Amino acid sequence: MAIFKIVHITKYQYNWPIKESINEIRLFPHNFENQDVLEHQLLITQNPEIKISKDYYGNHVGNFNTLEAHTEMIIESRMLVRVNHSLKIPKIDPTTxxxxxxxxxxxxxxxxxxxxxxxxxxxxxxxxxxxxxxxxxxxxxxxxxxxxxxxxxxxxxxxxxxxxxxxxxxxxxxxxxxxxxxxxxxxxxxxxxxxxxxxxxxxxxxxxxxxxxxxxxxxxxxxxxxxxxxxxxxxxxxxxxxxxxxxxxxxxxxxxTPVKGTFKGLARQTLSVCVSIGYEDGRQFEEINDVQLQEVSSEVQEQLNYIDLLQQQQQ
Incomplete structure (x- = not known):
């Protein structure tokens, strides 16, 4: 048996204000036979209302909208989870x-x-x-x-x-x-x-x-x-x-997918994910990854290049 304190931070940044960000998250740890969720907390930029439901596979899904203009969105999921896989290797099973x-x-x-x-x-x-x-x-x-x-x-x-x-x-x-x-x-x-x-x-x-x-x-x-x-x-x-x-x-x-969504506006976005894992004995591990996002169409790319040019001229 082990207890972990996990902090999962997803950070989106935009080089130009965007608005009407609509998001769907699957950041809710499972309660099942070998895993107990002792605590869970979600912190999201601008503190939007989160509507939680279940999908086809039984996952908890959160949906929220951020209508105001913003250049950054941070989603922080904090959880305390106890895991107990009593059988690490399954029993002998002749099922074909x-x-x-x-x-x-x-x-x-x-x-x-x-x-x-x-x-x-x-x-x-x-x-x-x-x-x-x-x-x-x-x-x-x-x-x-x-x-x-x-x-x-x-x-x-x-x-x-x-x-x-x-x-x-x-x-x-x-x-x-x-x-x-x-x-x-x-x-x-x-x-x-x-x-x-x-x-x-x-x-x-x-x-x-x-x-x-x-x-x-x-x-x-x-x-x-x-x-x-x-x-x-x-x-x-x-x-x-x-x-x-x-x-x-x-x-x-x-x-x-832990986080997915869409927004209105033309801006280059970057995504970084930080996961911190803490143990009962005080040890802690942390890893930060910059995520490669899906490429945009050539038409959108041209518009983004034009906006970049305007920004450079204003500086």
């Missing part, structure tokens, strides 16, 4: 893919999470699975071997991918970060016929030195009829442990 068939028929959600994405290089996915599926194996064994394959054949490298990177691109370059490896594992499991979902959260540093620790993290959960949803972390080739804190689940990253 064929055994899953009847459970998937009775659940639209399981069916939805069983269909792989349509990608160009699906042949490469099937080629990876071929030696793994040569014999009749349990669902747990197949999932664990897919997890291990990614860890052994793909290199953890920051800065070469972004939120728009596709599974095809990951298969081609064989490099990426936790989000990329989670999407690849989802493609493998779903192609094999195993229901699987994307998980957004945090991995808190420990003495083993896990990859991706101290920041937002992503992993995968797959379904078994006897043990429910089991978590695998392909970035580290491990089952989820006491230091994995869950935020939200969905079909992919887009269902779990």
């Amino acid at each position: 893919i064929e055994d899953l068939a009847s459970f998937k028929k009775g659940s639209i959600t399981l069916l939805r999470l069983s269909y792989p994405e349509v990608i160009e290089n699906q042949k490469a996915i099937k080629a990876i699975l071929q030696p793994i599926l040569t014999e009749e194996k349990s669902v747990i064994t197949i999932a664990q071997r897919c997890n291990q394959y990614i860890f052994e054949h793909f290199t953890y490298t920051k800065g070469i991918t972004n939120i728009e990177t596709t599974v095809d691109e990951i298969v081609n370059i064989k490099k990426g970060v936790c989000q990329d490896f989670a999407h690849l594992l989802l493609q493998l499991l779903r192609t094999a016929g195993i229901p699987a979902r994307y998980v957004s959260g945090y991995i808190c540093p420990n003495e083993s030195g896990l990859r991706g620790e101290g920041a937002t993290h992503a992993w995968v959960e797959f379904f078994t009829p006897t043990q429910g949803w089991l978590g695998l972390d392909p970035t580290n080739n491990i089952w989820t442990m006491d230091n994995h804190v869950k935020l939200s689940v969905g079909r992919n990253f887009y269902d779990c």
